Amino acid sequence: MCTLCCRIYCLRVSEHSALDCNFLELVPLLYRDVELEVVLHAACDSEPHTWRGNVTNCAGPAAIRLKVGQGLSCVRLATGPERDWLEVI
Numbered sequence: 181m182c183t184l185c186c187r188i189y190c191l192r193v194s195e196h197s198a199l200d201c202n203f204l205e206l207v208p209l210l211y212r213d214v215e216l217e218v219v220l221h222a223a224c225d226s227e228p229h230t231w232r233g234n235v236t237n238c239a240g241p242a243a244i245r246l247k248v249g250q251g252l253s254c255v256r257l258a259t260g261p262e263r264d265w266l267e268v269i
Contacts, residue, residue: 211251220244 224238 210253210255212254214250214252216248216250218246218248220246 220243222242222244224241
């Protein structure tokens with residue numbers, strides 16, 4: 181009885197490992213990495229600020245650049261009649 185349980189356990193572990201490998205091969209096909217750059221133009225405050233006795237004045241609006249990585253899906257989701265048709269197959 182114990183050897184049967186061990187065999188079933190090993191079989192299930194190997195099936196899960198195969199599924200993990202298949203998943204890792206499919207993920208690059210399902211998603212693509214896109215890098216976006218966002219520029220934020222920050223305006224000056226109307227009042228000068230003091231910090232430790234020093235008065236700071238704004239020299240002009242600041243351009244703050246942010247680079248963001250985004251993962252986009254390469255697969256279009258089936259909706260409406262297409263989804264119903266796929267369920268029939």
